[in-house]
Amino acid sequence: MGNPILTDDRVGILIARKLKENLDLKDIDVKETNQAGFYLIDLLAGYDRVIIIDSIKTKKNRVGTIYRFSLEDLFTTPRLVSIHEIDLNTAIELGKKLGLKMPDEVILYAVEIEDNTTFSEKCTPDVERAIPLAVKMILEVIK
Amino acid sequence: MAHYLHSHIAHFYALAAPDFVVGPDAPVAERNILGVINKVGLEIGGEVIKHRASAQHIQEMIGGKPTHPVCNVPGGMSKPITEEERKEIEEIAKSQVEFAKFGIKLFDDVVLKNKTYVDLILGDVYSLKTNYMGLVDKNNKVNFYDGDIRVVDTEGNEIVKFKDSDYLNYIGEHVEEWSYLKFPYLKSIGWKGLVDGKDSGIYRVAPLGRLNAADGMATPIAQENYERFYDTLGGKPVHATLAQHWARLIEIVYAAERLLELVTDPEITSKNVRTIPTETPTEGIGVVEAPRGTLIHHYFTDEKGIVKDVNIIVATVNNYPSMCMSIRKAAQGLIKNGKVNDGLLNMVEMAFRAYDPCLACATHSLPGEMPLIANIYNSKKELIETIKR
Numbered sequence: 001m002g003n004p005i006l007t008d009d010r011v012g013i014l015i016a017r018k019l020k021e022n023l024d025l026k027d028i029d030v031k032e033t034n035q036a037g038f039y040l041i042d043l044l045a046g047y048d049r050v051i052i053i054d055s056i057k058t059k060k061n062r063v064g065t066i067y068r069f070s071l072e073d074l075f076t077t078p079r080l081v082s083i084h085e086i087d088l089n090t091a092i093e094l095g096k097k098l099g100l101k102m103p104d105e106v107i108l109y110a111v112e113i114e115d116n117t118t119f120s121e122k123c124t125p126d127v128e129r130a131i132p133l134a135v136k137m138i139l140e141v142i143k
Numbered sequence: 144m145a146h147y148l149h150s151h152i153a154h155f156y157a158l159a160a161p162d163f164v165v166g167p168d169a170p171v172a173e174r175n176i177l178g179v180i181n182k183v184g185l186e187i188g189g190e191v192i193k194h195r196a197s198a199q200h201i202q203e204m205i206g207g208k209p210t211h212p213v214c215n216v217p218g219g220m221s222k223p224i225t226e227e228e229r230k231e232i233e234e235i236a237k238s239q240v241e242f243a244k245f246g247i248k249l250f251d252d253v254v255l256k257n258k259t260y261v262d263l264i265l266g267d268v269y270s271l272k273t274n275y276m277g278l279v280d281k282n283n284k285v286n287f288y289d290g291d292i293r294v295v296d297t298e299g300n301e302i303v304k305f306k307d308s309d310y311l312n313y314i315g316e317h318v319e320e321w322s323y324l325k326f327p328y329l330k331s332i333g334w335k336g337l338v339d340g341k342d343s344g345i346y347r348v349a350p351l352g353r354l355n356a357a358d359g360m361a362t363p364i365a366q367e368n369y370e371r372f373y374d375t376l377g378g379k380p381v382h383a384t385l386a387q388h389w390a391r392l393i394e395i396v397y398a399a400e401r402l403l404e405l406v407t408d409p410e411i412t413s414k415n416v417r418t419i420p421t422e423t424p425t426e427g428i429g430v431v432e433a434p435r436g437t438l439i440h441h442y443f444t445d446e447k448g449i450v451k452d453v454n455i456i457v458a459t460v461n462n463y464p465s466m467c468m469s470i471r472k473a474a475q476g477l478i479k480n481g482k483v484n485d486g487l488l489n490m491v492e493m494a495f496r497a498y499d500p501c502l503a504c505a506t507h508s509l510p511g512e513m514p515l516i517a518n519i520y521n522s523k524k525e526l527i528e529t530i531k532r
Contacts (some may be wrong), residue, residue, distance in 0.1 A: 035210055038153050038195055054201060086157050086176060098189050 001055040007120040008113035008127045012053040018135045024051040040091035050103040056110035064130035144402035145201035150434040152195045154499045159388040168486025174346035194242045197235045215498040219417030233404045239399035262387040271339045272297045274346035278354035284361040287432040299379040307430035326464045348436025348461040350390035354379035362400035368393045387497040468496040
C-alpha cells in the first residue's frame with residue numbers, strides 16, 4: 001500500500017515489487033494499491049491469507065524500523081479510525097458479515113518512514129536501506 | 144456520476160448513518176457501519192456494498208483505475224467506451240436509481256419520522272447562516288462538471304454568477320498563521336473573520352451549498368426530492384449543517400438518474416474521444432463540483448507546456464472556515480460546565496463529519512493511533528481536559 005509519488009509513502013509498493021520478483025506466483029497474487037476503506041473489501045475478498053505492507057509514522061522509533069502487526073495489535077475496536085472511511089478491521093468484519101470469504105489471517109508489515117509529504121519517486125536513504133531486510137523477512141514468512 | 148455515487152454512498156452509510164441509525168450518543172463500539180447493519184439488516188448492508196462497488200467498477204472501466212483514473216491525456220480521453228461496457232453500465236445505472244430511492248426512504252423512515260432527529264438537524268447548535276456556492280447549468284440547475292459558478296447570499300438571493308476563468312475576481316484566500324489551510328471568502332464582501340451572518344464573506348459548498356446555490360435539480364426524481372427538502376426544512380436557503388446528509392442523498396438520486404441518461408445517449412460510445420492539441424498552452428483554469436464541493440484548478444505553463452505555477456482551491460478548503468465555525472458552535476452549545484462524555488464529543492464531531500472533510504487522505508500511512516485530540520478549555524481559556532481518540 002502506498003502512494004508511489006510521495007517519497008517514503010511508496011515503500012510498501014517497492015517491497016511488494018521485490019517480493020513479486022522472488023516468488024512463485026502460482027498461488028500468490030501481489031497487488032498494489034493507494035486506496036483503503038471500503039475498497040479493502042474488494043481487495044481482500046476471496047483470499048485465505050493476506051500480507052499487507054505499508055508505511056507508518058509513529059515517530060517513536062528510528063526511520064527504517066520494520067514492524068510486524070496482527071489486526072489486534074493495531075485496531076482493537078471496530079470503529080472508524082479515519083474520519084473519512086472504514087478501517088481495515090471493520091472492512092474484514094463487514095465482509096465476513098456479508099457472507100464474503102475474507103482472509104483467515106492478516107499480517108501487517110510497516111516501515112517507519114520520514115517523509116510522506118514531498119513529491120518524489122525515491123525513498124529517503126534510511127527507508128531505502130530497510131527494503132532488502134523487509135523483503136527477506138516477508139519471504140521467510142511466505143515460504 | 145459514478146464517482147459521486149461511490150463517494151456519497153460511502154459517506155452517508157459509513158459516516159453519517161451510524162449517528163442517526165444507531166444514535167448520536169450510542170456506545171462508540173456500536174456507532175459504525177456494523178452497528179448500522181445490525182439495525183437495518185444484512186440484506187441492506189449487502190446492497191450498500193454492492194452499489195458502492197459497482198460505482199467503483201464503472202470508474203475502473205472508463206478510467207483504468209477506480210479512484211485515481213489514468214485515462215486523461217492532453218485533448219481528451221485515452222480510450223472510448225465499448226458497446227459491451229455501455230450495456231453493463233446501463234444495468235448498473237438502473238440498479239443505482241432504485242438504490243438511490245431506497246436511501247431517500249431510509250432517511251424518511253429513520254430520521255424524518257423521528258422528532259428528536261429533526262429537532263437536532265434544525266437546532267441552532269448545528270446552524271450557520273452563510274453564503275452558498277455551486278456550479279449551475281443554463282437553467283440554474285445543479286451541475287457537477289459544467290456551467291457557471293453561482294453564489295447566493297444568506298437569504299438565497301443571487302450575489303453573482305461567474306465563469307470559472309474569472310474566479311480570482313470573486314474568491315480571495317485569507318491566511319491565518321495557525322493553519323496551513325487557507326480560508327476562502329467572497330472578495331465583494333471581504334474577510335471579516337470566522338463569523339457567519341449577512342455581513343460575512345464566508346460561503347459553503349458541497350451538497351448543501353450546491354442545492355442552496357441552484358434553483359433545482361436537472362433530473363425528475365431528484366427534483367421531486369429537492370422540492371420536498373425545502374418544503375420540509377422551511378424554505379431556501381437551508382442553513383442546517385446536518386441537512387448536508389439529506390442533500391447528499393438527493394445528489395445520489397441525481398447522479399444515478401444522470402448516469403442512466405448519459406449511458407443511454409447514443410453518443411456515449413463515440414470513438415471521437417480526443418482532439419490532439421496543436422498549440423502550446425500558457426494558462427488553464429478548470430472548475431468542477433467534486434463530491435465535497437467546488438474544486439478549482441489553475442495552471443500556468445512555460446513555452447514547452449511544462450507546468451510552472453499552480454493554484455488549487457480544493458473542495459474541502461472552501462468549507463474550512465465553516466467547519467471551524469461549526470465545530471466551535473457545536474462545542475459551545477453542547478459542552479456545559481466543562482463536562483464532556485463520549486456522546487457529547489461525538490455530537491461535536493457530527494458538525495465536522497457533515498462536511499465529509501478530506502483532510503486525512505493525503506497519504507495512506509498508518510498513523511498507528513487515531514489522530515483526534517479534543518482539548519476542553521474553561522471560560523478563562525485554561526485547559527481542563529484533553530481527550531484522545
